[in-house]
Amino acid sequence: MSENTRTEISSLGEFGLIEHLTKNFETHNASTVLSVGDDAAVIDHFGKQTVITTDLLIEGIHFDLMYTPLKHLGYKSVMVNLSDIYAMNATPTQITVSVAFSNRFSVEALDEFYEGIYVACEKHGVDLIGGDTSSSQKGFIISVTAIGEVAPDKFVKRSTAQKGDLICVSGDVGGAFLGLTLMEREKRIYLENPQIQPDLEGEDYIVGRLLKPEARKDIIEFFAANDIVPTSMMDVSDGVSSEILHLCRQSNLGCNIYEEKLPIHDAARKAAFKFGLDPTVCALSGGEDYELIFTLKQEDYDKITLNEEIAVIGYMTDIEEGCKFQTKGGNTHPITAQGWNAFVK
Template sequence: MNEERTEIGSLGEFGLIEHLTRNNETRQASTILSVGDDAAVIDQFGKQTLISTELLVEGVHFDLMYTPLKHLGYKSVVAAISDICGMNATPTHITVSIAISNRFSIEALDDLYNGIYAACEVYNIDLIGGDTTSAGKGLIISVTAVGEVTPDKFITRSGAQKGDLICVTGDLGAAYLGLQLLEREKKIFLEHPGVQPDLDNRKYVIGRTLRPEARVDIVEWLATQEITPTAMMDITDGLSSELFHICKQSNVGCVIYEDKIPFHDEMREVAYKFEIDPTACALSGGDDYELLFTVNQEEYDKIRFTEKISVVGYITEAGEGKKMITRKGNTHDLVAQGWQQDK
């Protein structure tokens, strides 16, 4: 297969930036000046600005043996803007910086940026800057996300109150199992290069790993329903770890019900195939990019009819600890192991 390969050195740093941003589009009215000068200029028209940065390192956060560069570009953006959503705000802009070794060609970087631009289109955000530099080996990606919110309407982790309902979006644990599948197939391939991957009928869990989505739709839905969470964050390190963060910052305890944690059917099937407890995947897996938030009990009637959100428990006083009631009705202390890949 004679794929064209253009060496990065043939363009130089500024030539590379110009090449990668040649098709960059502006979608936000708040973008006054985008790529091309020393700095970008944005005007948020009286909104408050949120800023968050995500750093992804090859060999730590992603493996290019099974991660297409286009998917990686998309996921890098999702990882950054998910933090903006986790504060009940709307992402508007990103900057992308990369450190690259000479292992990568211009065509490979085009694939990466095609994924970045696809995410910009899906989430209606503007790429307004970044930087490129050389790396001794591998690939490092840093994405800074900028978001906007009506003044003082951002939600932190510290506002949960006793009696509040604990809510999660979507389903949990599938991304962790997708990673286990990909790692298994990688191991088989390295031992037996001629063996074809066995990933049939596993599109959902693989997709949750390689191409997750940020829950901008939930931020919009909460606004239309006039629901203001009391505490909020995104779920990247597993449900239990994130609950521990909210409980610590809010000085409260919690009770969650195992049978209320949302699972996808395919996730449950794969978990049983790997002989892993699906609940453990949801509590201690990672990379779900769903949202965890608490609301006053008065909001229950607005939430219970949407399939996007599950009420999984309630907030208690700090002295009552952090508990989970199992399907059999037993009560256990909640343990936060977190997402080990990021630790």
């Protein structure tokens, strides 16, 4: 397809567009009994339990199209939902995708967005089984629902951590926030002086963390292969400190977290210093890392030491102890939820 082709959505109409966007996608899961094309889809998880989650992505709130390629946006819209399914220790099987957009979008633009959706589906073995398509007066609105399966009562909640459990985080945290800080800075410079080209040299890691997060399927597979069942779990969308407080509040416990144990990538640390930010603050309050935060019984410690993708950052305590953060200098502070909140500007 030529770069300059612009096909108006009106040339296809709503039903033509849906057919165009979905016709080449085949379903792969046995649980997908009926897919796109009827009043509803039908799924059958053959005795397993069904896990379901949904998240909205709103232009200007969750993403900025000035620096977000549509293919990446499609991919990320799916990933943030799959991340919630993995956070239940479940396997994603189907998604629905609903979109609303203004006439500033062409068929080619939506094709790009769906390319990203399909790449994410392929990678995680998920079927697209339906959705909805509408117009919006202003802005691109995306709503994805993900469905998954889990063996009966094997899902992992936020509320079941026990005193003494180890608190663990997968991968590294803070990078996506630094990617966002960089993109917002470059956008500002560009708007002030459009002749200046964005300077993203050497910043691929943090930009990648923002634009193409990876839901941690590998961690769930590692648990299954090593007979590990976390005592509680959730994904890191709003920032580590905010998520730890959710685990503590819902489990009626306190915690001790150690600054020196926070997994921060070198590229993120360097970027933080460049922007005059504290890497620890970025890791605790940044958000959009889409890593898993979970608690484990102490006797499982040996099973995870060999996995370099898992860091132990602290442990759960009695509720009376409060939620505490110990700095590298040995000072102790209460943890506050300074994570992302769509209603706080």
